[in-house]
Amino acid sequence: MTDITLHDSLAEISAAAWDAVAAPEQVVGRPIDPFTTHRFLLALERSGSTGAGTGWQAKPLALRQDGQLVAVTPLYVKSHSQGEYIFDHGWAQGYERAGGRYYPKLQIAVPFTPATGRRFLGPPNHAETLLRAAIGVTAQNRLSSLHVTFCTDAEAEALADVEGTLHRVTQQFHWENQGYAMFDDFLAQLASRKRKMIRKERDTARSHGLTIRALTGEEIEPAHWDAFWQFYQDTGARKWGTPYLTRRAFTQFHETMRNDILLVLAFDGDRPVAGALNFIGRDTLFGRYWGAVEDYPCLHFELCYYQAIDWAIQNGLQRVEAGAQGEHKLARGYLPTPVHSLHWIADEGFRNAVARYLAEERRAIDEEIEVLTAYGPFRRVASED
Numbered sequence: 001m002t003d004i005t006l007h008d009s010l011a012e013i014s015a016a017a018w019d020a021v022a023a024p025e026q027v028v029g030r031p032i033d034p035f036t037t038h039r040f041l042l043a044l045e046r047s048g049s050t051g052a053g054t055g056w057q058a059k060p061l062a063l064r065q066d067g068q069l070v071a072v073t074p075l076y077v078k079s080h081s082q083g084e085y086i087f088d089h090g091w092a093q094g095y096e097r098a099g100g101r102y103y104p105k106l107q108i109a110v111p112f113t114p115a116t117g118r119r120f121l122g123p124p125n126h127a128e129t130l131l132r133a134a135i136g137v138t139a140q141n142r143l144s145s146l147h148v149t150f151c152t153d154a155e156a157e158a159l160a161d162v163e164g165t166l167h168r169v170t171q172q173f174h175w176e177n178q179g180y181a182m183f184d185d186f187l188a189q190l191a192s193r194k195r196k197m198i199r200k201e202r203d204t205a206r207s208h209g210l211t212i213r214a215l216t217g218e219e220i221e222p223a224h225w226d227a228f229w230q231f232y233q234d235t236g237a238r239k240w241g242t243p244y245l246t247r248r249a250f251t252q253f254h255e256t257m258r259n260d261i262l263l264v265l266a267f268d269g270d271r272p273v274a275g276a277l278n279f280i281g282r283d284t285l286f287g288r289y290w291g292a293v294e295d296y297p298c299l300h301f302e303l304c305y306y307q308a309i310d311w312a313i314q315n316g317l318q319r320v321e322a323g324a325q326g327e328h329k330l331a332r333g334y335l336p337t338p339v340h341s342l343h344w345i346a347d348e349g350f351r352n353a354v355a356r357y358l359a360e361e362r363r364a365i366d367e368e369i370e371v372l373t374a375y376g377p378f379r380r381v382a383s384e385d
Contacts, residue, residue, distance in 0.1 A: 004133045009045060009058055011042060013069070018072060022038070023036065025282065030281060032118075033117035033281050044111055047247075049112070049246050050076070055082060055083075056083070060072060061075045061133060061134060063130055070126060071126035072130075073108050073130045075137075076108075076111065077107075080103060083112040085114035085149070086341045095347075098350070104143060105147065113288070117150065119150070127158060135165075138344065147342070149341045150340075150341065153340050155340070166355055167341075167342055168342070169362045171336045171338055172321065173326060173337065174319050174334055177312060180313045183313060185313075186333065187199070191379050201302065204297055205297075210267060210299070212307065213265050216263070220258050220263050228289075228291070229250055231293065232245065234293065261280065263277055264307045266299060277289045277290070278311075283317055283318040286320075287308055290304050305332050322334055327372070330376060333378075335373055335376055336368070
């Protein structure tokens with residue numbers, strides 16, 4: 001017998017049961033994607049980063065067969081479009097100008113995390129069942145829409161033909177490891193001008209006399225989070241107005257996720273003055289947050305991009321995802337990469353209008369990726385100095 005249940009919290013599903021379908025590979029190593037593990041999603045709930053008053057209400061969807069959990073998806077009721085990074089603010093405004101009620105909506109996503117990963121967790125043959133169930137919940141509750149953000153290209157391709165579902169393609173900038181043994185091997189593949197620029201930026205960052213430490217696991221101490229909280233608040237206040245994560249979120253990460261985290265800190269003597277937070281996947285380093293209490297030229301590039309690349313090379317990771325936006329990443333070896341999402345909109349007329357917009361947007365994105373890739377930092381010919 002097949003049963004699909006809408007839960008009110010990750011806590012209603014045991015970590016062992018969730019991770020057995022969401023991240024079975026971590027039994028013998030790291031999870032492919034730490035963001036869909038039970039420990040990460042529950043940390044957001046327990047810290048108050050999601051839940052009442054945040055606009056992110058967890059409603060995880062679980063598929064069971066004969067009482068056995070076989071597939072899950074991280075589903076949320078959203079009362080705004082913040083913290084998503086594949087934004088639909090314009091859609092919401094248009095829908096409400098036409099007299100509709102866009103919020104609440106449903107979102108299959110990892111909150112505040114613009115990182116590609118599986119959204120339908122379990123054997124791929126259950127993905128369509130979970131998507132149709134989520135669409136059913138949307139329709140039954142007369143909600144405007146369902147959104148699946150930062151899904152894999154395989155999920156997007158497999159599910160784009162589900163009736164009423166729209167496939168959106170946007171872009172990010174990712175760094176790919178081409179089998180480099182050291183950072184200088186990566187630099188050797190760049191055009192001379194870009195290679196010199198990166199060396200100059202690294203020299204400038206080092207000229208401040210700071211000590212840079214890349215910490216993970218037991219190397220991370222509670223006091224490091226006190227410092228990083230200051231960095232995060234400063235950056236969050238400037239970019240979003242209000243930081244998404246609470247201070248308790250970092251305490252939760254320390255307690256349950258230290259082995260999933262790379263914390264790069266810059267010290268002036270014993271005092272941390274800047275830092276970058278990364279999460280470690282099986283093949284990918286995910287850059288998430290950065291901040292500083294003082295202004296040090298080029299330190300942002302060093303901590304967020306070059307330290308991440310260096311650590312990925314030394315630890316055999318295949319890529320670095322440095323988060324949303326930022327064409328400045330292109331000059332530093334991060335190339336444009338398609339990012340996928342799926343959208344189901346209840347109102348047929350509005351769905352058709354969005355479909356036309358997405359077709360035009362995709363043509364523009366395809367052209368932009370082609371142009372930006374051509375203007376990337378890598379050498380055009382092997383003989384270039």
